Amino acid sequence: MNNTMTTKDSSFIEQSARQRVKNVLDEGTMRELISPFDRITSPWLAKQGIVSQFDDGVVIARGTINGEQTVVAAIEGSFQGGSLGEVSGAKIAGALELAVEENENGNPMSAVLILETGGVRLQEANLGLAAIAEIQSAIVALRRYRPVVALVTGPVGCFGGMSISAALCSYIIMTREGRLGLNGPLVIEQEAGIAEYNASDRPFIWSVIGGKQRFESGLVDSYISDSQSSAREAVEQYLNQGVPEIHRSEKYSDLLEAFLRLDTQDHIAPHDAQQVLLEGVASHE
Amino acid sequence: METLYFQRPASASQVQPSLVGYVGSGDLEVMIEPSHGECAEIHIQTSTAGSEVRWQQIIDQITPVIPLPAMRMDIHDFAATPGVIRLRIEQALEQAMSLGGSHHE
Numbered sequence: 001m002n003n004t005m006t007t008k009d010s011s012f013i014e015q016s017a018r019q020r021v022k023n024v025l026d027e028g029t030m031r032e033l034i035s036p037f038d039r040i041t042s043p044w045l046a047k048q049g050i051v052s053q054f055d056d057g058v059v060i061a062r063g064t065i066n067g068e069q070t071v072v073a074a075i076e077g078s079f080q081g082g083s084l085g086e087v088s089g090a091k092i093a094g095a096l097e098l099a100v101e102e103n104e105n106g107n108p109m110s111a112v113l114i115l116e117t118g119g120v121r122l123q124e125a126n127l128g129l130a131a132i133a134e135i136q137s138a139i140v141a142l143r144r145y146r147p148v149v150a151l152v153t154g155p156v157g158c159f160g161g162m163s164i165s166a167a168l169c170s171y172i173i174m175t176r177e178g179r180l181g182l183n184g185p186l187v188i189e190q191e192a193g194i195a196e197y198n199a200s201d202r203p204f205i206w207s208v209i210g211g212k213q214r215f216e217s218g219l220v221d222s223y224i225s226d227s228q229s230s231a232r233e234a235v236e237q238y239l240n241q242g243v244p245e246i247h248r249s250e251k252y253s254d255l256l257e258a259f260l261r262l263d264t265q266d267h268i269a270p271h272d273a274q275q276v277l278l279e280g281v282a283s284h285e
Numbered sequence: 286m287e288t289l290y291f292q293r294p295a296s297a298s299q300v301q302p303s304l305v306g307y308v309g310s311g312d313l314e315v316m317i318e319p320s321h322g323e324c325a326e327i328h329i330q331t332s333t334a335g336s337e338v339r340w341q342q343i344i345d346q347i348t349p350v351i352p353l354p355a356m357r358m359d360i361h362d363f364a365a366t367p368g369v370i371r372l373r374i375e376q377a378l379e380q381a382m383s384l385g386g387s388h389h390e
Contacts, residue, residue: 036304037304051308051362053308054316078308
């Protein structure tokens with residue numbers, strides 16, 4: 001694709017995973033690891049009659065951001081809902097472990113995760129779950145040295161085990177279009193009933209798990225508009241901030257206390273949820 | 286899912302690796318790599334059952350327009366329409382045969 005097609009302020013959401021990686025990194029520094037030409041595809045999908053993709057839906061590259069060594073992993077939300085299987089999960093875990101190793105050898109290397117995922121790939125069940133556990137261990141190992149920045153711009157959002165991975169990151173950046181939650185709307189609708197949670201009511205869904213709500217609840221660090229330049233600038237900003245003094249996931253007990261005081265007899269509107277979550281976050285400071 | 290294979294005579298022109306598209310609903314990915322053989326080998330994975338004749342027709346429509354180079358072409362199709370298929374194949378061939386074009390995006 002020609003370079004002139006992506007001007008500086010084009011949409012970030014509309015870009016493919018590979019374009020996103022290229023545009024987050026300094027120009028001309030992207031070096032893809034385990035590229036599609038290595039043909040490392042899922043060994044499980046074809047056996048179940050499902051067409052595979054040459055990169056198994058994950059793009060891994062190393063390069064620089066502002067001249068600093070960085071590894072970037074991006075999930076392609078268009079392939080199997082951005083689900084993580086054995087290969088795609090191992091690619092992300094391996095990328096993070098590479099960065100841990102570099103830091104251990106005295107070579108600073110940060111990580112950026114561009115997440116468009118429904119979580120584990122159900123066709124690969126336990127292998128996907130195991131890979132997500134490896135990703136989480138690697139995030140925790142890496143964030144001691146250098147920031148791990150999560151970017152959730154949509155359109156898919158970030159769900160399942162990978163929402164926990166995002167929460168373990170040093171910083172989370174979201175757009176209005178992004179969504180972040182443990183269970184996806186359809187799963188909750190199926191469990192709780194359509195009267196309680198209507199997955200096709202888009203304004204309602206975004207008011208509960210959308211980027212704006214998550215930012216105003218203090219659960220994510222940055223709320224950006226959908227453009228390539230704002231995505232890149234936000235990533236730069238948080239990499240420059242370095243490792244936070246206390247990671248958000250270390251403050252979980254404060255949120256637990258806020259939940260214990262919660263009166264579940266009343267209907268909790270999105271605004272009330274914000275207050276509860278903010279109170280939990282604030283009680284630490 | 287069906288796996289199909291086609292072989293066509295090829296010109297000797299050089300190709301560079303290229304990749305376009307993705308395996309999303311109504312789309313496909315097309316990957317081209319150089320081969321040492323003398324023909325164009327086309328390997329297809331498609332989610333659409335009973336589509337062999339259709340693929341044959343699409344390939345036969347393209348060959349008079351773009352003479353196929355010696356290559357290995359892999360197609361992963363997720364229920365794309367013939368129009369989209371033809372567009373993606375032509376896009377991949379154009380990238381593979383252009384000098385100095387970007388490898389893939």
